[in-house]
Amino acid sequence: MKNDEIYVIGHKKPDSDSIVSAIAYAYLLNQCEKKAVAGRLGDINEETAYLLDRFGYEEPVLIEDARVRLSEIELKQADHILPDTTIFEAKEIMNQNQARILGVLDQDQKLLGVVTRSDLALLGMGDTALGIDLLKETPIELMAKTIEGKIIYKADEHHVNGKVSIIALCKTKLERYEIQDRIVIIGDDPQGQKESIEKGAGILIAVWTDHIEEDVLKAAREHNCSIIISGIGSMNTSRYLYFSIPVKLIMQKKITYFKEDEFVEDVMIKMRDTTFNTYPVLDKKDCLIGYVSRYHIMNAQNKNIIMVDHNEFSQSVNGIEKANLLEVIDHHRIHNFSTLSPIAFRNEIIGSTASIITSMFFERHIEIPENLAGLLLGAIISDGLNFQSPTTTKKDTELAQQLAMISHEDADALAYKMFSITMNLPKNISKEELIQRIEADMKTFDMKGSKVLISQVFILDLSSVRSIKEKVQEILEEMTIKYNGDLVIVAFTSIKKKGSILYGAGSKENLLWQTFGKKNVFVKDLLSRKKQIVPDLTQTFNKFS
Structure with a gap:
């Protein structure tokens, strides 16, 4: 995620107005040279899916939290090496990539450990005993590769104590050396080479030569001594031998790492308890995807958010209170809303947020595709029930007419197709499917300290509802427990009959019937949750609760 990227999001349990408004406003912002992305806070319903498919749009990206995760910020690239990579090779990779840390991965890309510049420095500047111990475990193949040499003879049994001796071309010098099991570096001196082998050298490294005499090879076979011809001089050979050690022998195995789905704010807290500067980041399969440093954490910020079709934090993305909230565009009531700094806030008495967004295109003289x-x-059409809802205004109708002309669509034909897809309620509907229909457009409200959940299900035929009323009541009772609600309501709204049947459950159920009359009866002209059910019920709660 870039710090200038903006997420335009609708409310939880998104409806068509919520999803479309996010898509349209993100498009408008992008035309104004902003970097905007449309987001959604849940699965889309059948009606919305139909609209997106009909007009050629993808679902907006799912946004689960306003806080930023490690997967959403810029990380250092995932430079890595294998366990048998030499220290010399690791150093070269670090220098080339300006890296301070390298992950050591197995064949499945799983993290085994890490090697840092400090680890390499410790080998060069620390106690020589460390290098001696590590050379004992270093394969001869890695030694030969690091000193640009070739193996002339590899002994069947490896007997090396890790100590290195450089033998000058002088017999007396050789006599003074204890070279049993040592790595002996010697020049083009066949006699000295042979004597070194006979004195018990573990590995003989010949410098300044490209040939080993046959009698020297014979001695090597008899005394089980490997021979390497080095491609560099004696001094660099002695230096580079310690760089031939495989990183698996020096890597840190007990490491602090983070997972890609961790929140940056949580990572920051964990970093306070450690002394490292850079940490590996793993994906869901425990594979390395990069490194995060304190610098990355200090410069990361939570998501830039624009809320459309809602303004209540309870209906918005998790962590919204920690987001960088830029703007709100809505047509609902304003409730318990506050920010730390000024923001753009547009709230209109109008039938849908899509109408507001459409107006903004015209106001800014931006062409609508x-x-x-x-x-x-x-x-x-969806939010205004094809202009039958009491929330519909003259402006909604006028804007819809303009959109119909631009899109070459017949509004009534589009409405019929949309509603026929989503408003069928089979009499033999399963409990699970009915729960999904009820929860699909359920919103939570705070009414005088009480938690009220209101769902609205649009249907064509009211008779199908009456045949399943016992099932509906059972589901609502269960939902009061599931959501810890004081009142759970579902309004089955018939476009054809122009009214609704209400069902409710919970400790505050009596306030529902005080507001709308007898229990489970058809209420004529009750079509809008926003403009009728919520304000009327809120008034009752304020008076009697």
Whole structure:
């Protein structure tokens, strides 16, 4: 995630107005040279899926939290090495990539450990005993590769104590050396080479030569001494031998790492308890994806958010209170809303947020593409029940007419197709499917300290509802426990009959019937949750609760 990227999101349990408004406003912002991404806070419903498919749009990206995760910030690239990589090779990779840390991975890309510049420095500047111990465990193949040499003879049994001796071309010098099991570096001196082998050298490294005499090879076979011809001089050979050690012998195995789905703010707290500067980051399969440093954490910020079709934090993305909230565009009541700094806030008495977004296109003289116009038209039809809802205004109707002209769509034909897809409620509907229908458009409200959940399900035929009323009541009772609600309501709204049947459960159920009359009866002209159910019920709670 870039720090200038903006997420435009609707509410939880998104409806068509919520999804379409996010898509349309993100498009508008991008035309104004902003970097905006449309987001959603849950699965889309059948109606919205139909609209997106009809007009050629993908679902917005799922946003699960306003706080930023490690997977959403810029990380250092995942430079890595294998366990048998030499220290010399690791040093070269670090220098080339300006890296301070390298992950050591197995064949499945799983993290075994890490090697840092400090680890390499410790080998060069620390106690020589460390290098001696490590050379004992270093394969001869790695030694030969690091000193640009070739193995002339490899003994069947490896007997090396890790100590290194450089033998000058002088017999007396050789006599003074204890070279049993040592790595002996010697020049083009066949006699000295042979004597070194006979005195018990573990590995003989010949410098300044490209040939080993046959009698020297014979002695090597008899005394089980490996022979390497080095491609560099004696001094560099002695230096580079210690760089031939495989990183698996020096890597840190007990490491602090983070997972990609961890929140940056949580990582920051964990970093306070450690002394490292850079840490590996693993994905869900425990594979290395990069490194995070204190610098990355200090410069990361939570998501830039624009809320559309809602303004209550309870209906918004998790962690919204920690987001960098930039703007709100909505047509609902304003409730318990506050920010730390000023923001743009547009709230209109109008039938849908899609209508507000459409107005903003015209206000800014930005052309609406034909397919986007059709999408916006569908959202206005959906939220205003094809202009039958009491929330519908003259402005909604006028904007819809303009969108219909741009998109070359017939509003009534589009409405019929949309509603026929989503408003069928089979009499033999399963409990699980009915729960899904009820929860699909359920919103939570705070009414005088009481938690009230209200769902609205649009249908064509009311008779199908009466045949499942016992099942509906059972589900609502269960939902009061599931959501810890004081009142759970579902309104089955018939476009054809222009009214709703209400069902409710919970400790505050009596306030529902005080507001709308007898229990489970048809209420004529009750079509809007926003403009009728919520304000009327809120008034009752304020009076009697």
